Amino acid sequence: MTWLHPALLMGLGLVAAPVLLHLLMRQKPKRLLFPALRLVQQRTRQNTRRFRLRHWWLLLLRMAALALLVLAVARPTLPAANYNLNLRESLTLAGVIAAGVGAYAWMLSRWRRQSPTHELPLRRAQLRGWTTGGTLLAALLLTGWPYQRRIAAEITSPAPTGQFNLPVAAAFVFDTSLSMEYTQEGKTRLDAARQIATEHVRDFPAGSRLAITDTAQDNPLIFQASMGSAQSRMDALTCSPVALSLNDRIRRALALQADDRQKTIAELGAGSDSAIQDRFIRRVYVFTDLATTAWRMGQSRQIADELEGLPGVSLQVVDVGDLQPRNTAIQDLRLSRQRVPLGGTLVVGADIGAAGESGERKATLSVNANGGQPVARDVQTRTIDAGTVERFDFAMLTNLTGALVQGQIELGSSDPLRFDDRRHFTAAIGLPPKVLVVSPRAKEANELLLALDPFDSQGELKFEAVRIEPRQLLTAELAKYDVVYLVNIPRLADDAWSKLGQFVEQGGGLAVVLGSTEVDPVSYNRAGPQQFLPARLDVYQPEGPQPRRFSLDQREHPLFWRFRQYETYGSFAAMENDIQVRQFWVVEPAVGATVLATYDDPARSASLLDRPYGRGRTVMFTTAVHLANDPGLHWNTLPSGNYAPWLFVAFAEQLTEYLARTTELRFNVLAGEPVTLPIPPSDGEREYLIRRPGFTQLRLTAPANASTITIDDTREVGHYELVSLGRNEPLGGFSVNANPAESNLVRLTAEQLDELLGQGKYQVARTLDEIKTAVNVTDLGKEVFPLVLLLAIVAFVGEHFVANWFYAVDRDSATAASVPAVAAR
Numbered sequence: 001m002t003w004l005h006p007a008l009l010m011g012l013g014l015v016a017a018p019v020l021l022h023l024l025m026r027q028k029p030k031r032l033l034f035p036a037l038r039l040v041q042q043r044t045r046q047n048t049r050r051f052r053l054r055h056w057w058l059l060l061l062r063m064a065a066l067a068l069l070v071l072a073v074a075r076p077t078l079p080a081a082n083y084n085l086n087l088r089e090s091l092t093l094a095g096v097i098a099a100g101v102g103a104y105a106w107m108l109s110r111w112r113r114q115s116p117t118h119e120l121p122l123r124r125a126q127l128r129g130w131t132t133g134g135t136l137l138a139a140l141l142l143t144g145w146p147y148q149r150r151i152a153a154e155i156t157s158p159a160p161t162g163q164f165n166l167p168v169a170a171a172f173v174f175d176t177s178l179s180m181e182y183t184q185e186g187k188t189r190l191d192a193a194r195q196i197a198t199e200h201v202r203d204f205p206a207g208s209r210l211a212i213t214d215t216a217q218d219n220p221l222i223f224q225a226s227m228g229s230a231q232s233r234m235d236a237l238t239c240s241p242v243a244l245s246l247n248d249r250i251r252r253a254l255a256l257q258a259d260d261r262q263k264t265i266a267e268l269g270a271g272s273d274s275a276i277q278d279r280f281i282r283r284v285y286v287f288t289d290l291a292t293t294a295w296r297m298g299q300s301r302q303i304a305d306e307l308e309g310l311p312g313v314s315l316q317v318v319d320v321g322d323l324q325p326r327n328t329a330i331q332d333l334r335l336s337r338q339r340v341p342l343g344g345t346l347v348v349g350a351d352i353g354a355a356g357e358s359g360e361r362k363a364t365l366s367v368n369a370n371g372g373q374p375v376a377r378d379v380q381t382r383t384i385d386a387g388t389v390e391r392f393d394f395a396m397l398t399n400l401t402g403a404l405v406q407g408q409i410e411l412g413s414s415d416p417l418r419f420d421d422r423r424h425f426t427a428a429i430g431l432p433p434k435v436l437v438v439s440p441r442a443k444e445a446n447e448l449l450l451a452l453d454p455f456d457s458q459g460e461l462k463f464e465a466v467r468i469e470p471r472q473l474l475t476a477e478l479a480k481y482d483v484v485y486l487v488n489i490p491r492l493a494d495d496a497w498s499k500l501g502q503f504v505e506q507g508g509g510l511a512v513v514l515g516s517t518e519v520d521p522v523s524y525n526r527a528g529p530q531q532f533l534p535a536r537l538d539v540y541q542p543e544g545p546q547p548r549r550f551s552l553d554q555r556e557h558p559l560f561w562r563f564r565q566y567e568t569y570g571s572f573a574a575m576e577n578d579i580q581v582r583q584f585w586v587v588e589p590a591v592g593a594t595v596l597a598t599y600d601d602p603a604r605s606a607s608l609l610d611r612p613y614g615r616g617r618t619v620m621f622t623t624a625v626h627l628a629n630d631p632g633l634h635w636n637t638l639p640s641g642n643y644a645p646w647l648f649v650a651f652a653e654q655l656t657e658y659l660a661r662t663t664e665l666r667f668n669v670l671a672g673e674p675v676t677l678p679i680p681p682s683d684g685e686r687e688y689l690i691r692r693p694g695f696t697q698l699r700l701t702a703p704a705n706a707s708t709i710t711i712d713d714t715r716e717v718g719h720y721e722l723v724s725l726g727r728n729e730p731l732g733g734f735s736v737n738a739n740p741a742e743s744n745l746v747r748l749t750a751e752q753l754d755e756l757l758g759q760g761k762y763q764v765a766r767t768l769d770e771i772k773t774a775v776n777v778t779d780l781g782k783e784v785f786p787l788v789l790l791l792a793i794v795a796f797v798g799e800h801f802v803a804n805w806f807y808a809v810d811r812d813s814a815t816a817a818s819v820p821a822v823a824a825r
Helices: 006-024 037-051 056-073 087-114 117-154 189-201 227-235 246-268 302-308 442-451 494-505 558-565 571-577 645-659 750-757 768-779 785-824
Strands: 076-078 168-174 209-214 281-288 313-319 327-335 339-341 348-355 359-368 374-384 389-393 404-411 422-430 434-438 464-468 483-487 509-513 535-541 550-552 584-589 594-599 606-613 616-621 668-670 675-678 686-691 697-702 708-711 718-724 730-737 763-765
Touching: 087 117, 168 189, 168 246, 189 227, 189 281, 189 313, 189 768, 209 227, 209 246, 246 281, 246 302, 246 313, 302 750, 313 750, 313 768, 327 404, 327 422, 348 359, 348 374, 348 404, 374 389, 374 404, 404 730, 422 668, 422 718, 434 442, 442 464, 442 483, 442 645, 483 494, 494 509, 494 606, 494 616, 509 645, 550 571, 558 571, 558 645, 571 645, 584 606, 616 645, 675 730, 697 708, 708 718, 763 768
Parallel strands: 168 209, 168 281, 281 313, 313 763, 339 422, 434 464, 434 483, 483 509, 509 616, 668 730
Antiparallel strands: 327 348, 348 389, 359 374, 359 404, 404 422, 422 730, 535 584, 550 594, 594 606, 606 616, 675 708, 686 697, 686 718, 718 730
């Protein structure tokens, strides 16, 4: 306990006043002459009892009343804790009081029936004293002792300094994630936080210092040179689609306070690192809407542990969020593909959800014209119930030309959070990948060529695939193709292997299929092909008593992108459970190769391997992709249409597009994610411009022979275009959207805050007055002036009540003494 006015404690000397008055003003015995000896003896006993200082309760209550008045004026403070009686303590106290009153009433009733009338007043006075004392003792043991133990356990904060005139060293941490754009009463949550912070800073004592940080960037955190510069820093804050977690920024603010305190103590020449020797009151303020997406729950104990080691630093959480938020958001935007064939079609859809309110929502699909102006293509309207998500499907975009198509989906109605009312998209337009299939016999490539059917369900060209025989490989112009398949090739000359190696090294994709017993391991294991092949061939594994199954061990690998799209239809399960493998080649993976899938045989033999080489890659499949004429000779059932006919098509498509590297090119990313775009190779360096959504440009230089260029600065939401320096027509582009998780306005619960920050180690406030109260509790302690004053009033009331009790005893005693005298007459 500390005192805001400790000098006033000298007034506790007034507690001796009742004792002095009692000793100085006690009555002296008087000599009275009475003819009746009995009356004289009765009077002598009354005087003797009065002179024995028997009014202990009255004296103690008067002393307690004076002491409590002095303590109340001195304004005592205690560390932050819940000083109210809980339900159990309240019921226990009420039970003790009821038991005391009941015991008093029962004993008094009994004595009234059994005791003589002249002895009843004295016994009643004694009963009141014993029952009062017993009740107080029971209350202390049954209620006071558990209460003090609970309070002691709750007081985890450091002892308050009791000094409210020290300057403040404060670090303001602002949540600048997009959820802080939520508008309420004409102000965003960031504006509301800025207003509270500005008004609160005005109350700081002279000499205070202020540091400002936010979640938009990871700049070093320092104390500003002046309050004016700190205010300018606050005024410049804006919400950003790229946000760090509040955990990291709070920890950085705590580290700043720890470092600065050490420097301050060193400057003062203090002998030990204690908070009392610091000349600043240190605080960290977190201004946030308490949206869960701004926090990282995986680091739940780090902040609490660091606060434990900084007893001189208090943490104040300023909650500016809406307690009942409402929002309609485009949660997901779907494209049928990100690469569209020239003149092809594109299907765009969206998932739109509502929170806090229901109603009809209108969404518009628009495509940017040549000048960048959006042109509406379709409008869809749905009724969305609160807490649900509705699927919006728009009319197909057809006859797409140019290098790319860019557009957006936008909600027609406005709500408090605007950033998620629009999402952008980009699809690249170009020629389909060219595929060369090399097989000794046409029938061994039939199923693969059918899976790579040039036309999809919309009649658009997916792949341009042709087949040749191995003898034609040396004369084939491989540079025209994106992917080459070697299907059941028995052997190749060194020149052919060298040509394939150059093709892969320059960025091509090679698939090697081992589905024949005619394959010669010696040819594949020569030094030349082993430079780029994923494995060495070991032995052919014939059909055993039980067929084997696939095990897709690397489901997150980019090759399985189509299976992940179809996972709701059971693509992985069908590949692993429905497909039987009877024959395969056992191989030994090469250094640098990745085993993507295996068989379920005891040796876990590799079935699908991947190996990068130069700018390209090679994939090896150790079983067949065709069906023999005799069903009994089938190597596996994957190409068969009797099981899951769509499965082999999906497998062939994802393998081919992976080898063509089309799956690596993303044209729709979240803010902050890097983007890689294809560019035509050049013998020398080339310069490009990136046109940003904010009408600014970024110049980039591509080295000689580069086939791609990477853009790292994608903080702005909207459409980007890539153009050659000096030209206007875009070569490519991409779209950037905010993380849809920012639309989740679910607030942290008190339990989650305790887990993140540590129970009892922080204060939460929503208004300026609440901040001041929380700061006073943390820095000065919790004032108990009202409680002490209430106890003083109770003491005065008790003194008055007890005084009347004792006077009643005297009157009853006098009355009892006069009864025999009257009877004697």
